[in-house]
Amino acid sequence: MSNVNLSVDVGGLKLKNPILLASGTIGYGNEIAEFTDLSKLGGIVTKSLSLKPRKGNPPQRIVETPSGMLNAIGLANVGVEAFINEKIPFLKTLDSALICNIAASSIEEYVECVKILTSIDTIKAFEINVSCPNVKEGGLEFGNNLAAVGKITEQSRLATDKPIIIKLSPNVSRISDFAKVVKENGGNAVSAINTLVGTAFDINTCKPKIKNITGGLSGPAIKPVALAKVLEIKRNVDIPIIGIGGLMNWQDAAEMMIVGASAFQLGTVNFINPNAGIEILNGLINYCEQKSIKNISELTGSFQI
Amino acid sequence: MSNVNLSVDVGGLKLKNPILLASGTIGYGNEIAEFTDLSKLGGIVTKSLSLKPRKGNPPQRIVETPSGMLNAIGLANVGVEAFINEKIPFLKTLDSALICNIAASSIEEYVECVKILTSIDTIKAFEINVSCPNVKEGGLEFGNNLAAVGKITEQSRLATDKPIIIKLSPNVSRISDFAKVVKENGGNAVSAINTLVGTAFDINTCKPKIKNITGGLSGPAIKPVALAKVLEIKRNVDIPIIGIGGLMNWQDAAEMMIVGASAFQLGTVNFINPNAGIEILNGLINYCEQKSIKNISELTGSFQI
Amino acid sequence: MFIEKAPVVTTQIMNDGIFLLKVFSPSIASVAKPGQFCNIKVSGNSFPLLRRPFSICNVDGGSLFFLFDIHGEGTKILSEKNEGDCLEILGPLGKGFVIDGDYNTAVILAGGLGAAPFPFLVKNLPSDKNVVSFVGARSKKQIVKYGLQNVFTATDDGSEGFKGTVLDLFNEQLKKNPYNGIRIFACGPNAMLAAVQKYCNDNNYNCQLSIESAMACGFGICQGCPVVSAVDDSYLLICKDGPVFDARAIML
């Protein structure tokens, strides 16, 4: 056993280590479990759930871009009911924190989802996705509107005792203003960032490469932007941050913690290396030992400016 | 000679072809002229000028990132006077349109720069940089403020008869709102995009890799974002667009025109292949011939959604 | 399913820029089934970012074969691998061909690189089945017969065999020789598969289609590879529910 204390506390959510797998990049955990031991990770965040099932967008849903990818899955998900009946039994068997991500098209729907799900013991926290760029009614509009984010935070805060994490959109001028609103309305933490809006077109057909026209850009290409957003929040608002965006290896993860993240999520890298979480865990332990860091949480915001 | 008509008109600015080299990526043209024939290009945009010379930021100013780079040059420039005396003589010898980019820290300074420079015949248009993320006083604040962008457009419009192009920041929620303000205040065109705010930290020292802490992300990593921003403007505002961001080859350039650009600028690619402009020109001519396109301007906004 | 570091054994150039790659990947080889695929990391760095999916073309002892042509940057890098270079392979993925059941003749319809999954299929067909293969391509140079049996060829330009599509060729051939107890196995471009699907459904042939799409993960976590279900109002995932589907199960 390592003598580095890996546990972190993210706004009341206790994690045995800061490594989370990001919403939408591991489904409900069962498929990736063939390649990695999820129980060794701090936690997993399930695919955004809505009250009713969603089919998602028609193909083509993804396209590769330089050091990144665009996706417009359209929040395909099984809905709250099937999630409880079909997905929780497997998730219950895991020894890592289950964070349930929720995406809705109205404030009422957010609240209803939280209310239903909060009775499930296995769920340790909620991540409220106000920032999905790929659904028309909700997502983006909420994520760019300070008042809406405040309202959603406040209302979902009232619906549960569990930590409420708001997942912020990077497609705004000052993300720290949104983090401030989350704090003011009782949110326990923020996740940053969701994907950047991007597109790609086929120069032979002149058609968009993804059917939804625009998609969300993820992967290493966005890492510098994600780091800057997390740093901006850290320097302006006193709220725990879960850092997300382009993390591929333990060096990236350490960098994300240094700029201010209390924990971090791995997204696109899971597609390429489904065992990345554990490799990053080992890399971080070694890094902490080299630097004589006793508690991994000391890394959070340890930047020297 | 090709029988494709390559000329384009960008809000009154006539270019013999849509290829421009971007501000800050070719200095004042003299060094890159050793590697490429600038007179074959539609035009060049000089490094952002301010009224007085600027030293720029201390090192380190740049760092490579996945498929991109961060820079925080800090608008190092010779100032208006030295520009006229030392740089114009060479620029005058070129047979391509000279666009003068201006960055200032107050509306008055923008206006004064334009007023002084408008008397120089060689200058065919002004590109007003309201979006440089790397100077403290001005840049970013202007670029994120609709009223300020409107005011700068209006005032610089009054200061010259030459086309006024406003270079927009991508670090906003809705870039098309800014394009609309530019149009309403008499701007002739917009350039999109400037760099995205990003950062990178050294995990051994915990210090930022660039002295300015944050920098501007450019290169292929940002191409999907640039395309989405140009498309957003094209679908919402009737104003000519100069597309910029991550263009590396003629395919990228064609894609940029398809989503809505009347002309485009090459930035980071100049560092890697200083002859890229001419290679892209040839590639586009061939592409137009293959597609039986008579006027390259037909490509602009030819997307099929 | 494994993630296996597999050394390249040989890279063989077939005709006209088509490559046959042999890698030593015993864990995957030991469990692979015909019609399954692998998702391959073609470089040791992050360019290209995503893995690239390839059908398992054949298995020989502990080795896997992949048949591919140069499409973009990823396949270009793959084509330049030398003996001893290591690839990181994730597989075997997806559901393969159903080879058991009540039929006498396995009819293979392959368009271009769609020939890739069939050598391994042919090898594994129950011994009581006949095989007849129809292979189509733009021209003679792109015809791949590796590992196939009883091959009839069709080319768009008539430079080899029948001039026309594989489907037309098969239809012609059927008139001369009414094979009995047919099950069709098809792989190739989408347009071809759509035609085959219609043809089989109209004529009531049992038919299995191996289809492609852009993929990020290859094993069901990204939801990037949907195909419309013909059964209900939902999407199936090509990587997990396929890549081989019954022609009646999906809408192309």
Add this chain to the structure above:
Amino acid sequence: MFIEKAPVVTTQIMNDGIFLLKVFSPSIASVAKPGQFCNIKVSGNSFPLLRRPFSICNVDGGSLFFLFDIHGEGTKILSEKNEGDCLEILGPLGKGFVIDGDYNTAVILAGGLGAAPFPFLVKNLPSDKNVVSFVGARSKKQIVKYGLQNVFTATDDGSEGFKGTVLDLFNEQLKKNPYNGIRIFACGPNAMLAAVQKYCNDNNYNCQLSIESAMACGFGICQGCPVVSAVDDSYLLICKDGPVFDARAIML
């Protein structure tokens, strides 16, 4: 200045992961001067994005030599090049060493890979100059003497030659043998160069420093490589105004 597609002639492994690359690049070779560098595209694709700068280590007919070690992804890719692989080289860049003038002894101070520019310098020094070389490294394995004359070595761990820095070694040596008419040529890590600069300025030695920094373009268009001028309140560009500077011209 040229952009030249240069085939690799040989890649030679020197001691401990240090490589000597020889490429055929006759246009650049014909005009290169000691102390200049080239900016090399190490791959045919966009990874890594930027070129990598390397000192011209030597010139032999139409061939250029580069001496490097594996630092990150770019140099790793470079180290894997085989005979016949093509590199795209931009050069020669920057201002080289001033070799003419009034001095008798060229003193070379090289720290680690800072040895790179000197073989070409030594070859081109006017024939009336003496050369004495001081080469330092962490340990024996990183000492490179390729192309140098009259070499004294220093290592941090004492595994070869003097235990200590090259500067200390030179200072020791100077006591034993007061070379006359000294001009110092130094290249190495920043900390070493700063020490050398101070030493030379204090002792009034004519000294030229070859310095490094991150670079995007290598020829003056990005302004990414500033160094503080010692003369006025401005920045000089390392790629264009350097990489070789008089020790009195800059502040390190």
